[in-house]
Amino acid sequence: MSTKSTAAERPRIAAEPGRLALVCALAWLVPGLGHFIVGRRQKGLVFVVALPLMFLTGLWLQGRLFPLELSDPLVFLGAIANRGIGLPYLIARLMDAGAGTVTAVSYEYGNTFLMTAGLLNFLVVLDAWDVALGRK
Amino acid sequence: MTSHFWLMVLFAAFVSVVFAVLLRDTPREQVQTAGMMLGGFVAAAYVLGWLMFPFPL
Numbered sequence: 653m654s655t656k657s658t659a660a661e662r663p664r665i666a667a668e669p670g671r672l673a674l675v676c677a678l679a680w681l682v683p684g685l686g687h688f689i690v691g692r693r694q695k696g697l698v699f700v701v702a703l704p705l706m707f708l709t710g711l712w713l714q715g716r717l718f719p720l721e722l723s724d725p726l727v728f729l730g731a732i733a734n735r736g737i738g739l740p741y742l743i744a745r746l747m748d749a750g751a752g753t754v755t756a757v758s759y760e761y762g763n764t765f766l767m768t769a770g771l772l773n774f775l776v777v778l779d780a781w782d783v784a785l786g787r788k
Numbered sequence: 789m790t791s792h793f794w795l796m797v798l799f800a801a802f803v804s805v806v807f808a809v810l811l812r813d814t815p816r817e818q819v820q821t822a823g824m825m826l827g828g829f830v831a832a833a834y835v836l837g838w839l840m841f842p843f844p845l
Contacts, residue, residue, distance in 0.1 A: 698809045698818075706802040713795070757790045765799060772806045779810050 672784055679780040681738040683773045686780030699776050706769040707740045715762020716752025717744060730763070736770025800829035 679686020684699030718730040734750075735741055744750050750766070753759055782788045808822035 694815065695809050698805065702802060702805050702809075709798065709802075758795065761792075761795045761799070765802075768799070768803065772803070775810060776806070 672781070675784050676777055676781055679777040680736070680773065683738060683740075683776060686777060687783070690780055690783045692780075692783060695779075699773075703737060703769050703773050703776070704740045706765055706772070707737045707744075710762045710765030710767075710769060711744060711749050713758035713762030713765060714753040714756040715750065715759065715764070715766045716754075717741065717750030717766065730767055733767035733770045736772075736774045737766075738773065741770070796833055797826075797830055800826050800833070804829060 675686050675689050678689060682700065683703035684696040684701075687693070687696030687699060717734050718727050720731045721727045752762070756762070779788070804822045804825035807825060808818045812818045812821050
């Protein structure tokens with residue numbers, strides 16, 4: 653006999669659209685904060701450490717934070733991925749970090765770390781959304 | 789830090805940890821899944837790297 657609860661039995665933590673939007677916005681802004689809000693503190697703690705650390709590693713490896721250029725689709729997609737990390741991205745821009753050094757050996761690695769950190773945070777936001785709706 | 793191998797391991801570690809925590813609920817399961825994913829990523833990259841060795845771009 654299965655002991656797993658069904659979606660209908662799980663509590664809906666943020667069923668109201670306004671609160672749900674707030675959870676998602678905060679989850680994007682600070683990686684892991686959405687999980688703290690919906691009561692998954694252990695998961696939130698891992699995300700709040702791992703994702704900004706991955707982003708910082710990308711900056712340390714001299715990766716580039718791409719501008720939103722519609723004329724170059726790949727750069728545009730990279731820019732969207734960069735922005736997925738939220739507050740760390742905004743802080744890096746304010747500090748003029750992320751200029752990127754094309755000649756550095758680790759440049760492509762840096763770009764990969766920066767973009768993947770943002771994309772993973774998008775997944776974390778979606779997970780917080782699911783938890784808030786009681787789907788998980 | 790310019791070692792491609794260790795940078796790949798570091799990248800795989802970050803991705804494994806985040807995916808394991810997303811997919812599993814208990815810390816024990818998360819550690820097991822992260823370890824398996826990390827091992828899989830590194831082994832696959834190592835094997836693919838050697839398979840690509842005879843084909844220079």
